[in-house]
Structures are given as structure tokens and as C-alpha cells.
Amino acid sequence: MPNKILEYRKIIELVDENAKILDLGCGDGSLMFELKTKRNARVQGIERDEKLIYVCVEKDLTVFHSSIENAITAYPGNCFDYVILYNTFQQIESIDTIIKECFRIGKHAIVSFPNFAYISARKDLLFGKSPVTKNLPYQWYDSPNLRFLSIKDFENFCCKNNYKILNSFFFREKKEIAFFPNLLAQTATFVISK
Amino acid sequence: MENPNSIGTVETQYVTFDNLTLCSGKELRKVIVAYETYGKLNASKSNAILIDHAFTGDAHAAGFHKGAEKPGWWDSMIGPGKAFDTNKYFVICSNVLGGCAGTTGPSSINPQNNKRYALDFPFITISDMVVLQKKLTDFLGIEKLLSVAGGSMGGMQVLQWAVSFPEKIRSAIPISTTMKHSPQQIAFNEVARQAIMADADWNDGDYYGKRQPVKGLSVARMMGHITYMSDKSMEDKFSRDLKNRNYSFSFNPDFEVEGYLNYQGSVFVKRFDANSYLYITKAMDYFDVSGNNFLKKDTDNINFLIISFASDWLYLPYQSEEIIRTLALSNCKATYIEIKSSYGHDAFLIEIEDETKLIRHFLSKLYKEVGSA
Numbered sequence: 001m002p003n004k005i006l007e008y009r010k011i012i013e014l015v016d017e018n019a020k021i022l023d024l025g026c027g028d029g030s031l032m033f034e035l036k037t038k039r040n041a042r043v044q045g046i047e048r049d050e051k052l053i054y055v056c057v058e059k060d061l062t063v064f065h066s067s068i069e070n071a072i073t074a075y076p077g078n079c080f081d082y083v084i085l086y087n088t089f090q091q092i093e094s095i096d097t098i099i100k101e102c103f104r105i106g107k108h109a110i111v112s113f114p115n116f117a118y119i120s121a122r123k124d125l126l127f128g129k130s131p132v133t134k135n136l137p138y139q140w141y142d143s144p145n146l147r148f149l150s151i152k153d154f155e156n157f158c159c160k161n162n163y164k165i166l167n168s169f170f171f172r173e174k175k176e177i178a179f180f181p182n183l184l185a186q187t188a189t190f191v192i193s194k
Numbered sequence: 195m196e197n198p199n200s201i202g203t204v205e206t207q208y209v210t211f212d213n214l215t216l217c218s219g220k221e222l223r224k225v226i227v228a229y230e231t232y233g234k235l236n237a238s239k240s241n242a243i244l245i246d247h248a249f250t251g252d253a254h255a256a257g258f259h260k261g262a263e264k265p266g267w268w269d270s271m272i273g274p275g276k277a278f279d280t281n282k283y284f285v286i287c288s289n290v291l292g293g294c295a296g297t298t299g300p301s302s303i304n305p306q307n308n309k310r311y312a313l314d315f316p317f318i319t320i321s322d323m324v325v326l327q328k329k330l331t332d333f334l335g336i337e338k339l340l341s342v343a344g345g346s347m348g349g350m351q352v353l354q355w356a357v358s359f360p361e362k363i364r365s366a367i368p369i370s371t372t373m374k375h376s377p378q379q380i381a382f383n384e385v386a387r388q389a390i391m392a393d394a395d396w397n398d399g400d401y402y403g404k405r406q407p408v409k410g411l412s413v414a415r416m417m418g419h420i421t422y423m424s425d426k427s428m429e430d431k432f433s434r435d436l437k438n439r440n441y442s443f444s445f446n447p448d449f450e451v452e453g454y455l456n457y458q459g460s461v462f463v464k465r466f467d468a469n470s471y472l473y474i475t476k477a478m479d480y481f482d483v484s485g486n487n488f489l490k491k492d493t494d495n496i497n498f499l500i501i502s503f504a505s506d507w508l509y510l511p512y513q514s515e516e517i518i519r520t521l522a523l524s525n526c527k528a529t530y531i532e533i534k535s536s537y538g539h540d541a542f543l544i545e546i547e548d549e550t551k552l553i554r555h556f557l558s559k560l561y562k563e564v565g566s567a
Contacts, residue, residue, distance in 0.1 A: 042525075050533065053531045063529050064528075064529070065530050
């Protein structure tokens, strides 16, 4: 995501020194690596793409090659300070189950996702096309995204399930923004707890 | 042998230990261990890696024996610049207890009566094998191993090290293995044992100086080979290719796959002892470090790299995944990867490039932490 550097910086600021962290869909491990080096965090990743496992091992990261749904059940209760869903939330099939699992094994969940109600996505829809933006770069036929949610949707989801929103950050063009995030933010990062 | 990537000429060495107490309560006297070492032990003795061989392997893991054309069984992984880089690490491999390639086994001479053990050889376990390896590493003056690595039954020994001597290893690399033999795996072994014991030449294990139960042992090996391959790798290798142009309408081997298996069987009986086959398969069947058997306090400090292969139907990926699932319950640092491969169980001897990428990085990070003094 274009706002990645900024989002990483935010997430790193958020977590405590020596925190225990599970990164669901950790990709090439770049976020885990930063958390490890800058926060001395004890990080563990879950990633389904074999090629990315090699990259993580190169970075001396520990990673469980598996789908999130399968791997998350392996961990005992309350063993993480944070469970991270960075840019993977929108690709999860059973959101309800996974979030419940996150709170079974961890205190906080950090969720980052592209905002489907961002103005240029709205424009695309207005002109009758499925949105293709910097943060939703896929065509309708090749998108790994299963969920197309807006910031408002996520807030409603938390409200309905009684999840507390402890913090939220919104980003546009590599800058943090505060006004009208559901219209003007490309991506959002939430810290939630039960 | 001028090859810069090869260790060059190596020699098997031997050491004798006075006694070894086994899980069964029995005791073995004058136990010989055949082993090889590659590379140099550093001053702080922190660069030693133990390689555990699979079922029918031996101590000759890398390099060439004098005059030999073929290198050791994992030469592609062990040597200068390879996954187990002998420029950096001191690599040890020993033949397992119960084997027939130098270490004491049922074909060895029983010092109590100067006859070959045969069925007087006591029953052994994977744990007994590891206790003997520990004696070897003590003898070599190694306080703590940088790593223990191995595939298949070698992987079982790796896991057993983590259970028996967690404080003696910094990392573990179990490959294509399991925490316990499943009923299917026990079943394959039992059929193999029955094939050997059904051969009249087996003679209740008393065949030394006479004829090995060649037929039974080769059938056992043939079946083994089927389980080491996959449907896809057999299709790729043999398809339905015929040895001759037409069907023979006889029970002679018509198909390439039959010829291959017969050949593998006939080669195997020249190098492997039938009683060793019986004892070692039994040791594998008894193996179970699953669940609570596994996690000990000191396991926490071990770094694990767990590797499985997608098409392995003998030691299935879910069995390797069970290792990381068990470790997830502790504070262990563990990485698990299922490598895409069509080679079945044999993949751990074939998919060198992928394994090298993983193991090289995994070890070098550890080695840096330990300090390469």
C-alpha cells in the first residue's frame, strides 16, 4: 500500500517494547522485521505464500506457512499482546471467526485495510466501473480481496460486536488525515480490543 | 575431487563406548559408533552440527571415500559453500545404533560370546540412538550443538534430541518427519518385516555365514521405494513404459517401474542387513514424542526450522505441521514451511535448492548470535 511507510511507523509507535506479536498474513515480513529491530518485539508470522517464507527466513523471522484460518487455532489463549492484520483483513473469508480468534489469543488487534469508500473509488462507481485505485489496484477478475469495506463499515462492525476502538488512523497520499476519513482516506488503521 | 564445492576425500572413523543402557532396561557392552566429520571445530566449539541419517543411511554423508565414484548421501547439502557450509561449521554424521554400516547392530559381534548378535540383539528405540549420539558428541568435546538436522527417521532423531537433551542444542531442523509413527506408517513397516521373516533364509535371524534373506529383504525395499516416491514422480519417471517393445505375457517384469523396483531391491540387499531392517523399523514404530511428551522447559530456547514436502504421502505435511502446532503452545521460535514438490518423500534428498536457501540463512543467523569465535 502506498501509505505503507507511514502506517508501519504508526504501528511501531503503538506497540510496547518487547511486545509479543502475531502478524496474520505477514507477507515478506517487512513489518515484523521493523517491529523486531525497533521494538525488540517477539514476532511470529503466518503466511500462505511459499515464496514469501524464504524471504522471511532470510530476515531471521519465524513464520508458519499456512492459511490464517488454519494456523491461528494453534496458539493458546492470551499469548500475544497484539495480533496484526495488515492489509489482509479484506482477504479473510470468515471475518467473525478470525476476529474472535484474535481476541482469544491476543489483547489487541491492529487492523489496516484499504477504504472502499475513498473518493476516487466512489467516482469509479459513479461512472459505472468497479473501483481500481492505488490501494485497490486489482481488476474485478484478479482481486485477492473478498471484502469491500469502508471505514464506516468497520466502525459499525466494531460497534455491533462491542469491540472497543482504542485508536484509529487515516491516511491519504502518504499523509495522515483527520477530516472526513470515510471520504478522503485511502487506508485506515484501527487498534481494537474486546 | 579437485572440485572446490566438495570436501574431497573423507574417511569413516570409529569409537567404542563401554556400555549403553537402553530404554528397554537392557544393556549393550562395547558399543562401536561409526562416524564422519567435515570442517573444523572452532576454538569455542560452538560451530558443531549433527546430521542424522534416514532409515537405511550411514555415516558417510558427504565427500568421497578413497577411490569411490559416488559421494556421501547428502553431499549436495554438506560441503564448502553449501547449506551446511563446512568452511564455517563442523559437521558430524554417525551411523545409527542397530545399523549395519559400522555402528553396533544385530550383525555385529556380541563381545559376550564372540558370535553375531542376530536376534540376541536387544530392542532399541530412537531415544537409544540419540543417547549414543550424545556419547559421541561428548567424546568429541562438544558442549552444545549449533544444530541437529535430518530427514525422515533422521528427523525423528532431531525431535528426540529436543526432548532428551534440549539444553544441548541451539536449533533443530526436522525435515519430512513426524512426532509419532501413524498406523499407516506402522502398517508399511509391518508388511516389510513380514516379507523378511517369511523368507526361509531368514531362519529366525540366524543367517550370518549363510545366505541373507535376499528375497524378503528386497521385497521390503521395493515397497519402501514405492512409499518414497509419489504418483506424479512415478508417472514422470516411468509412465507405463515397457522394458521391451511388447508385453511378454509372462511374470517377468514388463514395465520399467517393475525393473526399477527389482533393481533397487537387488542393490539394497548387498548393502543392508535384514535384521537391522527389522530392528530399526520397530524403533521407528515405537517412536512417539507427540503432545505432552514433547514440551519441556528447555525446549523454549531451541530455534526450530521444520520442513515438509507437499507430495510426501509417507510422512505427510500435516505431521510436520503438528510439530509447529505443538511448539506454538510454548514460547519456541519455530518456522514451518511446506515446499511444493512432486518428488514425494524422496524430495528431502532432491529439493536441494529450496532447502539450501532456508537452512543457509537459518544457520548463519544463529551462528552470528553465538559468535563465530
